[in-house]
Amino acid sequence: MDISTRLAPGLCLKNPILSASGTFAYGEEFSRMFDLSLLGGVVTKGISLLPKEGNPTPRVCETPCGMLNAIGLENIGIDAFIAEKLPFLCTFDTEVIVNFFGTDEDEYVQMAQRLNIDGVSAIEMNVSCPNIKKGGIEFGKDPKILNRLVAQVRKSTTKPLIVKLSPMVTNIGEMALAAQEGGADALTCSNTYPAMAIDENTWKPILGNITGGLSGPAIKPIALRIVWEVSRQAAIPVIASGGATSWRDVVQFLLAGASAVEIGSFSLRDPLCFGAIIQGLIRYMQNNGLESITEIIGRLKTA
Amino acid sequence: MDISTRLAPGLCLKNPILSASGTFAYGEEFSRMFDLSLLGGVVTKGISLLPKEGNPTPRVCETPCGMLNAIGLENIGIDAFIAEKLPFLCTFDTEVIVNFFGTDEDEYVQMAQRLNIDGVSAIEMNVSCPNIKKGGIEFGKDPKILNRLVAQVRKSTTKPLIVKLSPMVTNIGEMALAAQEGGADALTCSNTYPAMAIDENTWKPILGNITGGLSGPAIKPIALRIVWEVSRQAAIPVIASGGATSWRDVVQFLLAGASAVEIGSFSLRDPLCFGAIIQGLIRYMQNNGLESITEIIGRLKTA
Amino acid sequence: MEDCNALVKDNRQVARDTYLMTLACELSPFTPGQFLMLRLTGSCEPFLRRPLAILSCREGAVELLYKVKGRGTSLLAGKQKGEELSALGPLGKGFSDPRPDEEAVYIAGGTGLPPILAMAERIGRGHMIIGAYTKDDIPLWQRMQDIRGVEITAATEDGSMGMRGVATQALDDLLKKLQPPCVIYACGPAGMLKAAASLAKGFGARCEVSIEERMACGFGVCSACVVRTTTGNQRVCIQGPVFDAADIEWGQ
Amino acid sequence: MEDCNALVKDNRQVARDTYLMTLACELSPFTPGQFLMLRLTGSCEPFLRRPLAILSCREGAVELLYKVKGRGTSLLAGKQKGEELSALGPLGKGFSDPRPDEEAVYIAGGTGLPPILAMAERIGRGHMIIGAYTKDDIPLWQRMQDIRGVEITAATEDGSMGMRGVATQALDDLLKKLQPPCVIYACGPAGMLKAAASLAKGFGARCEVSIEERMACGFGVCSACVVRTTTGNQRVCIQGPVFDAADIEWGQ
Ligand SMILES: Cc1cc2nc3c(=O)[nH]c(=O)nc-3n(C[C@H](O)[C@H](O)[C@H](O)COP(=O)(O)OP(=O)(O)OC[C@H]3O[C@@H](n4cnc5c(N)ncnc54)[C@H](O)[C@@H]3O)c2cc1C
Ligand SMILES: Cc1cc2nc3c(=O)[nH]c(=O)nc-3n(C[C@H](O)[C@H](O)[C@H](O)COP(=O)(O)OP(=O)(O)OC[C@H]3O[C@@H](n4cnc5c(N)ncnc54)[C@H](O)[C@@H]3O)c2cc1C
Ligand SMILES: Cc1cc2nc3c(=O)[nH]c(=O)nc-3n(C[C@H](O)[C@H](O)[C@H](O)COP(=O)(O)O)c2cc1C
Ligand SMILES: Cc1cc2nc3c(=O)[nH]c(=O)nc-3n(C[C@H](O)[C@H](O)[C@H](O)COP(=O)(O)O)c2cc1C
Ligand code: FES
């Protein structure tokens, strides 16, 4: 049986299960729980040129079947990442996908250049950071700006380039095509949904940052629709992100058109879920006489 | 204590609790369970010029802490509504807010004209119907088109005009201002989120319509953020819609800036929730020495 | 119709994947075919209530018979004595009584047994057919035998009990032996209902079918549960679940 | 650290809103201050695990002592013998032992008692202060009395037990009677920890504080739970919850 999946020229995952950015840190903690080599790939916490302190606490909050986070992209910066984290990740037999962001076009380009090194299997560009200064948020909201940004980054790297889209846009298909035409190899659909929580006793927002991003099972139905919509419009592979918790969800995302699936918030709750999900997927394929996951991807029956 | 709330010149609800469109039909069924006069207002199922059959079944599906629906705006049409349903609704001591939609500008205008009659307290214009023909879906997606449509409808009626926005847009503040400048008296934030569900055994979408709208507690954190965002930008009152289940949720929406709150999906699950929510709100105000809900509305402490 | 607190008094397995639950719950009198919308938890998960037909209701004790299908019914199967549910009902329109001159025929398949058994127990005369894949799928066999005046036939697809074949085959056989006027009460999979409706028509019998459709509210406000009829869409939860088979547009 | 199935063996109220739960669960040996992330249900609601300090762990029996605050802890209080939870842990860095020459002082307030009591039971010498609003808020009083070698002082704000006042007032009084070197172990509300840290500094005592912060993962990957220290943000769940008080930037 073949559960490998191709995301770009030169980027083939041995299975479609990835960690998600920001819920896996740089892999060390999870590596104490299971062998990271079992994953199709590891997606790192979002990295920036300089280290970032992030937002005031509380940074997370529980919601119905989900959670909000406003970590504020706290990270150790590219230098420390390359020196201290990347070598460790490279010791595993898995693809290392580095998530990154910048505060302006120049920073994105510099990051792409810095990450154009051995050990990095691909880069995932986050263009939906609500917490970065002027210009930042527009990257993921305006197709022209996105297209230009992606094109600049494309020129700066030979790595497979994945663009992670924001879900909260009027026309996600248009954003997907803008990224594709800019030279993206694949698209991650998608990031969290701007949201908030309020304490009716204190009359204050629960998060230090006032608003945060909604993730978890609550949003899975929207993520599924976005994957379906984008994968029918874009010619490049789609990576699903949003609320996956089980091999069932993974099969649903594959049917909707995803070539791989990131498991984010749920792995905070159940850190050992990855192995179970991969095993479940294999058993499902066995039970249904499927030889390759390409027999599932995009095969939703709508007629 | 004063829990009345003002939505427009000539539209003051005795309390901020409304039913939501599509989860209350035309009030008859609920009237057998409690006296509709206890509500601040009743929002009817969306009405169109001609009766509409709606989508194939299954039309609903359960999701984590929420549900999808793709009813397809099945309704009895304006003639039958005025003849058979409106007189009944007028027997209650509550405001009757008629939700409506059209397939083009002309139909919206005609609907507004037809509804400019005694017994109708206000009209709620649905500009986010995913199931209507060419042009329809753009009403709620493009600020210029929305502005023009609202302005046309505004000219056609003397009733308070509420515009119900779609949440799935890049910049909801811009849409809110477009509606406001078109002449809307109030804004409902917001409709359901386009989403889908897939059966991994049959490889088919669960809904007959393939996609549907996500509602219920799952989306409350997004709705809260939208209300907060819109109410700070718009000068007109905001009605919250999305996931409210309790007096706590209602207080949170008021703090975020809503002047009233619609209870939709949750009332399908717990049809007697309205009375409990209103009582809970009154008790909360008593316990906190609040004299008027204007002391709550928009008073979120963010500093 | 009310929203009642319902305490689990008993909940036991009575056939493969099938449970009989007894609730302590004050319901208004019901007609067979009517159902409850059960809320399974106090939290919003699972969000929707589940529709289950009322099997019996006597002196504050309500019986439900259900098959474990998915998440909601699994949760239900795990409920223990003393746990609390909330039950909205009785909902919908039940079966009409047979006229005194009508021979009554009851036919059930799949999850369709509860309303049919309730009807047979209420009327106490006629012929009842229960269809299943195999013997182990048939619950409450002795109880059915005990209904005086009702003759019970089982039809199993694997032949492990009663006749080998589907329930509508047994219905066909039975009708050949009966004299009109006759009324058929049917509940089960769509295919079975359609076949029963067509046999009834051929025989000139009145036929009432109880239809299952996905529901959100169960009391008529959301329009989730429509079925096509000769007079347009009807809401199964409030205009049904029992319909005259002649009014249904059966489709394909 | 593992993810263990944990069966509820006992769950009883031991003070106002406060419960003692015993779980059957195979944990690795723990250091006081370390905690578990408890998953309360099999469904995704509530979604996040809840952090609770380990009170004791002996022969496959783990004790937790918790105050009912919100939804998660209410759910926990409703768990009955035989129900299953999942427990991730032991997590985090616990208290360090006192040096042989150090006098040990333990101070707990609010939900801070479990790690402090665990530490006092482990070390078995020194002075322990427990602060509460009123007598009824103090659980396990007899058990604390029974720790040989540890002298217990209660401080209640309403004066219903022990001295009237807050725990740090009692700490101030105590320190005046002690000779350095001394180590203070503190867990409780932020205000109390800050005050204890400042008293410790004045006295020249080492002070270890166990800090509470909202968590999502509890094992270091999400960066939800940071606290400001002199060397930048640290994650409470993995670099704490126990920190040297001198390293914390206490703020306002
Ligand atoms: C009026 C009526 C009476 C019924 N009476 C009985 C009965 O007495 N005994 C019995 O075993 N079953 C009965 N059913 C079917 C029963 O409601 C479903 O099997 C049950 O809802 C499945 O829920 P689940 O959570 O286990 O499945 P899931 O698949 O997890 O349910 C997901 C959603 O789909 C809905 N759904 C799934 N299957 C059906 C179905 N066949 N019909 C309607 N909704 C469905 C559920 O209600 C829920 O909203 C009845 C259905 C209706 C409409
Ligand atoms: C390391 C650590 C150890 C703890 N040990 C204990 C203990 O032994 N006994 C005890 O009674 N309490 C302890 N607490 C506090 C306990 O975790 C919270 O009271 C509990 O999580 C509240 O959950 P809830 O669902 O009842 O409240 P809710 O308000 O419904 O919880 C909502 C969310 O906020 C979080 N949250 C709320 N209050 C706190 C808090 N004070 N600290 C951290 N997260 C919070 C919850 O974990 C949850 O994610 C500890 C906290 C930490 C961080
Ligand atoms: C705590 C947390 C931190 C996150 N940090 C990042 C990040 O640094 N970069 C990024 O692109 N996405 C980040 N995300 C988004 C996730 O990668 C993922 O896209 C999103 O949570 C939806 O998937 P899920 O529902 O499986 O969590 C973060 C999410 C969470 C919950
Ligand atoms: C079954 C159903 C039918 C609906 N029909 C309509 C409609 O006709 N017109 C409309 O504007 N909104 C409609 N809605 C949206 C609701 O009015 C409401 O805005 C939305 O469900 C979010 O609120 P909730 O989470 O409280 O349900 C419908 C929602 C549901 C669940
Ligand atoms: S289920 Fe809502 S109308 Fe029938």
Ligand code: FES
């Ligand atoms: S709670 Fe996730 S890093 Fe501490």
